[in-house]
Amino acid sequence: MNSHLPRALGGKIVTRPYKLLVGLFALAMLLIAWRMVAGLGATTAMNDGYPFGLWIAFDVVTGTALACGGYAMAILIYVFNKGKYHPLIRPAILTSALGYSIAGFSVAIDVGRPWLIWRVPVYGWRWNFNSALLEVALCIMAYVVVLWIELAPAFLEKWRNAPKPRLASIVGKTADRLDRLLPWIVALGVLLPTMHQSSLGTMMLLAGDKLHPLWNTPLLPLEFLVGCILMGYGAVTIESCLGSLLFKRRPETAMLAKLSFAAAVTLWLFVLIRLTDLIVRDQTEAMFAGDLYSTMLWLELCLLLIPGIAYFWPGVRTKIRHLFSGAVLVVLAGAIYRFDTYLVGYNPGNNWSYFPAVPEQLVTLGLVAFEVAAYVLIVKRFPILAGHSRAETA
C-alpha cells in the first residue's frame, strides 16, 4: 500500500484558537468596509511621499515570497525530479494558494479604485508593456488560478468518493483530464513565479535614486528571484514543523534535513550575489556607514549567515529544532530584505515619513489570521498532509 498518500486529518474545526482567528478576520473586514467608505487617507498612514505602505510591502511583496513554498518545491520535485519530496508539495501548494489569494485581495483593497481592477486583464489593447507592475499583476492573477488548479486533485479526491454517483463520475472524469494536463499546468506554476517574483524587484528599479544604493541595483530582479526561492524553502520547513507540533504528527525531520541542503545552496547563492553586487558597485562605504541603512543590510546578512554557517555542522541538520530556527532566520532575513527594498530603503525626500497606522496593521493581521484558519480547515477536511504520520489524537 502506498502509505505516504495524503489524507484529511479530521478532527474538530471550531476550536478556541479558531474562533480567535475568525474574530481577527471579522475585525479586518470591518476595517476594510470603513476604508471603502472613508478612503485610504482615513484608514492608513500612507501619503504622497510613501504611496506604498504595509499592505504592499508586507501582504503583497513579502507575502507572495512567503507563499513561494509551492514554487520552490515544484522546482525541486518536478524540475530536478526529486520525487522523494512529494509529501511536502501539497501542503506547500496549499499555503501558496492561500498566500497568493490573500496577496491579490490585499492589492484589491490597497488600490484606490478596486472596482476597475478587472480592466487590467481585460483591456489588452491598453497594456503598457513597459510597466513591470502590469506584468506582476497579470502573472499574479494567473498564478492564483494555476495554484488552485494544482490543488484541485486534493478536493477532487475527496468528492470522487461522494455518495452521489452522478457527482462522483463527473469529478472522476475531471480528475483524469486534469491529471493529463497537470505537467503543463505545473510548468506554468514554475514559469509565472519566475517572471513576477523577479519583476517585483524590477519594479523598484524605476524608483531611481529614491531607493538607497544598498538596494538599488540592476540585479534586483535576480536577487528577488533567488530570495523568494530561499524564503519558499524556509516557509515549507516552518510549516512542516508547526504542522507536526499543532496536529501532533511525527516531524518530517529526515526530509527537512535533506531539504536544508537545497536551502543552503540557495542561501549562499543569494549572499554571494548580494555581496558581489555591493562590492562591484563600490558600495563598501555605504555598507559600513553605521546608519540605519547599513544596519538593516547587516541585519539581513547576519540573519542569513547564522544558518548559512551553522549548516556545515552535521549535528545541526539532524535536529528538528535547529532546522526550524534556521528556517525562521532565513524567512526573517528574506522578509527584511523585501521590506528594506520597498519601505526602509525608499526615501522620497522632503521629510516625508511613514509608519503603518493601527487599522492598517489590524487588516494585515486579520488577513494572516484568515490564512491560518483556512489552512487548518482545509487540512482537516481534505487530503493535504501525507498520511504516514497521521494525527494520533483527533
Next chain:
Amino acid sequence: MSVSRRSALKAFAAAGGTIATSAVPLRADNEPRSVPADAVGMLYDATRCIGCKACVTACHEANQDLPDTRTPGMELYDAPTELNSRTRNIIKLHRSEYIDSYVKRQCMHCVDPACVGACMLGALQKRDFGIVTWDAPYCIGCRYCQVVCPFNVPAFEWESANPRIVKCELCVHRLREGLEPACCEVCPREAVIFGQYEDLLAEAHSRIVDRPDVYVDRVYGEHEVGGTQVLYLSHVPFEDLGFTRDSTEAVPSLQQSIQHGIYQGFVAPAALYALLGVVMFKNKRTNRVADSEADDE
C-alpha cells in the same frame, strides 16, 4: 547526472540568464525618447520670481481645485506645504547661506517620464504637445506613478473613496482654447513663461549668456532625467532649490533596457515554458515507474 536533471539545469540556466529580469514583451522602440516636434513647455526663472503666489491661486482657479486648507494651524488659508491633491503648483522659499530664492514646483513634463513607464493601462501618457496627462478610466489607483516620479509630482486623493491622480497638465484645456497656462498668464514678473520648447531653451541660454554674473551656468531640465519640457534658470545652485536629481539618464531607461533584453518578443519566457513542460513530462513518466516500484516494496 540523469538526463532530466541536465535538462532541468538547462532550464534554470535559461531562467537565471534571461528571465532574471522582468516585465512583458513586444515594445519595439527601445530607444530613449526625444523631445516631440510639437513640444511646448514652460521656463521658470528664479531670479525674477518674487514669491507672490499669484500663479498658485490662478492654478487653483484654472483647474477648479479646492483651496488647500488642510495644513494644521492654517485652516483659514490656502496654505499647502507640498504638491498635493489640491495643489498642482506650489511656490517654495529656499534659504541658503548667502541668498534666499523662491522656486516654483509642478510637473516637469519629462521627455521620457517614469510615471508613464509605470502606469499599467496607460492612464498617464505623453499626449499632445508632449504634455503628460492623466486619463481617469484607465487608472486603478495603484500609485506606482507616485513611487517612480523623480520629482514626487503625482498626488493622490487620499481623502476620497473614488480617488484621482492629480497633477499639472500644463493647462492643456486652456491651450485648446488658445489661452496660455494660467500660471504663466498671471505672473506679474514673467518669471514663468510659456512657449515652444525649442524657443524656451534658446531663450534660457541667451539669458545666461547676457548675464553670466547672475545665472548659474546651467538650464535645469535640458539634460536632467533625460530632459524635461519645463526648464529652470537660477541664481543659486539648483541643489539649494531642492533639485537633487543630477543624472542625465532618463529614469526608465535602465529598467526598460533590462526588461526589453529579456522579454523581447516574449521569446525567452515561451522557450522556458516549453522547456519546463518537456522536462516535467519526462519526469512524470520516470516518476510513474519509480512509484510503481515503490509500491512493490
